[in-house]
Amino acid sequence: MMASYKPFYLAFFVVVSAEFVWKHHNNEELPLVLEEVHEKCPNITRVYALTEPSVRNVPLYVIEFSDSPGVHQPYKPEVKYVGNIHGNEVLGRELMLGLAHYLCDQYNYHDRHIRALIHNTRIHLLPSMNPDGWQLSTDAGGQDYLIGRNNNHSVDLNRNFPDLDAITFEFERQGISHNNHLLKDLTRLAAPLEPETRAVMRWIMSVPFVLSAAMHGGDLVANYPYDESRSGAPVSEYSASPDDDTFRELAMAYASAHADMASGSRAGCRISSDDSTAYNFGKQGGVTNGAAWYSLKGGMQDFNYLATNAFEITLELGCQKYTDERDLEKEWIRNKDALLAFIWKAHTGVKGIVSDDSGFIQNAIISVVNITGSVPRPIRHDITTGAYGDYYRLLTPGHYEVTANKPGYFPVSRVVTVPRHQTSAKILNFKLEPTTSWFDDYTTFGLYPHGLRDGQPRIYKRSIYQQITDSILDHKETKH
Ligand SMILES: [Zn+2]
Numbered sequence: 001m002m003a004s005y006k007p008f009y010l011a012f013f014v015v016v017s018a019e020f021v022w023k024h025h026n027n028e029e030l031p032l033v034l035e036e037v038h039e040k041c042p043n044i045t046r047v048y049a050l051t052e053p054s055v056r057n058v059p060l061y062v063i064e065f066s067d068s069p070g071v072h073q074p075y076k077p078e079v080k081y082v083g084n085i086h087g088n089e090v091l092g093r094e095l096m097l098g099l100a101h102y103l104c105d106q107y108n109y110h111d112r113h114i115r116a117l118i119h120n121t122r123i124h125l126l127p128s129m130n131p132d133g134w135q136l137s138t139d140a141g142g143q144d145y146l147i148g149r150n151n152n153h154s155v156d157l158n159r160n161f162p163d164l165d166a167i168t169f170e171f172e173r174q175g176i177s178h179n180n181h182l183l184k185d186l187t188r189l190a191a192p193l194e195p196e197t198r199a200v201m202r203w204i205m206s207v208p209f210v211l212s213a214a215m216h217g218g219d220l221v222a223n224y225p226y227d228e229s230r231s232g233a234p235v236s237e238y239s240a241s242p243d244d245d246t247f248r249e250l251a252m253a254y255a256s257a258h259a260d261m262a263s264g265s266r267a268g269c270r271i272s273s274d275d276s277t278a279y280n281f282g283k284q285g286g287v288t289n290g291a292a293w294y295s296l297k298g299g300m301q302d303f304n305y306l307a308t309n310a311f312e313i314t315l316e317l318g319c320q321k322y323t324d325e326r327d328l329e330k331e332w333i334r335n336k337d338a339l340l341a342f343i344w345k346a347h348t349g350v351k352g353i354v355s356d357d358s359g360f361i362q363n364a365i366i367s368v369v370n371i372t373g374s375v376p377r378p379i380r381h382d383i384t385t386g387a388y389g390d391y392y393r394l395l396t397p398g399h400y401e402v403t404a405n406k407p408g409y410f411p412v413s414r415v416v417t418v419p420r421h422q423t424s425a426k427i428l429n430f431k432l433e434p435t436t437s438w439f440d441d442y443t444t445f446g447l448y449p450h451g452l453r454d455g456q457p458r459i460y461k462r463s464i465y466q467q468i469t470d471s472i473l474d475h476k477e478t479k480h
Pocket residue numbers: 086089215216217
């Protein structure tokens with residue numbers, strides 16, 4: 001009798017003891033909330049801090065959900081949400097804490113959809129990237145449009161990432177087809193990296209993220225790359241990335257599952273006393289290209305796309321920046337379905353493993369041509385395979401030719417149809433055959449690895465990427 005009674009009693013006790021309260025959690029409470037979730041769900045969560053803390057030494061905490069916490073598994077895409085990058089934009093921070101509780105509780109209640117999501121996805125939530133700004137803003141009453149936006153060095157973290165747009169636009173102009181992992185090509189920073197930026201950069205370079213969203217406040221819209229205009233125009237220049245179709249669909253997935261982000265009949269946010277300057281994004285489906293709204297350099301969104309395999313969008317979650325405490329729960333209800341629908345988008349397109357006779361092939365290049373229409377359209381943004389030879393290629397429904405490539409191997413192409421309404425990406429594996437040694441010599445000096453035009457020398461300086469990688473290695477060496 002006791003044996004069957006006790007587990008029920010314990011489960012009941014734990015759930016009641018850690019009920020989530022909607023309020024503004026301060027920097028001391030934030031890790032306690034994450035720890036509470038971990039105690040409720042020890043087998044599917046892990047709490048960790050990024051490699052370095054904020055300027056004022058506050059750790060940047062992440063909670064991870066996975067059925068194998070701490071471990072990347074092939075075929076399982078990784079997703080992240082980043083909240084509170086601007087310290088005075090606070091809704092994302094509380095939504096992440098609420099989402100963490102919700103995922104854990106629903107998992108424990110055997111919610112079929114949440115269980116499927118967690119069994120098939122590795123989800124990382126960073127509630128606050130800018131705890132110092134949050135403190136500043138909160139101490140000032142939370143009402144100012146700017147106080148607390150920046151970090152404690154008065155730097156806007158969403159302008160502090162390396163400007164890789166400039167590199168990709170320059171390559172486009174020169175007809176150079178190298179179009180991914182461009183941090184290797186950066187040789188000079190416009191400004192020193194802030195500790196929060198550096199911590200997040202290391203994070204996104206070390207975890208093979210597929211999909212991501214950063215959360216802001218001040219308007220209501222899902223914003224997608226590029227944020228930077230090609231011409232330098234400050235506003236109203238649509239700056240399409242090679243994955244424009246996919247990014248639009250990702251942004252629409254959030255907007256259309258939100259209570260009214262995509263509603264054409266809602267009012268726009270007032271950004272000044274002169275209403276004519278305000279946008280009403282509801283009238284365009286709740287989504288916008290970044291630079292078509294206004295252009296910015298050094299944003300996190302474009303950095304994700306141009307430095308890694310991750311596709312990131314930017315969510316503006318409401319007109320208010322410092323959301324009223326009594327509105328937090330209402331906002332959770334308005335955002336909950338959208339937060340989940342967006343994570344499910346990591347399961348669209350194709351995924352697979354690239355291997356040869358002796359095992360996985362890391363850093364193989366996956367390139368895609370959209371052959372849905374009468375004219376084939378190459379998507380000029382390749383992605384690469386990770387440590388297990390695995391890749392995840394987000395795509396909209398349609399027909400595609402997908403090619404796996406690696407110097408020293410014959411490229412292999414396969415045609416695939418991406419269906420509508422996926423809950424699992426289509427699996428497309430590649431087995432590559434090594435070329436002869438003569439061909440190896442040719443590929444070393446020919447088109448590979450990045451399809452440079454003939455005769456174009458590639459000059460490598462010591463890049464920021466190397467500097468960051470080296471400093472991680474230094475750190476490891478001094479630790480052990
Ligand atoms: Zn913001």
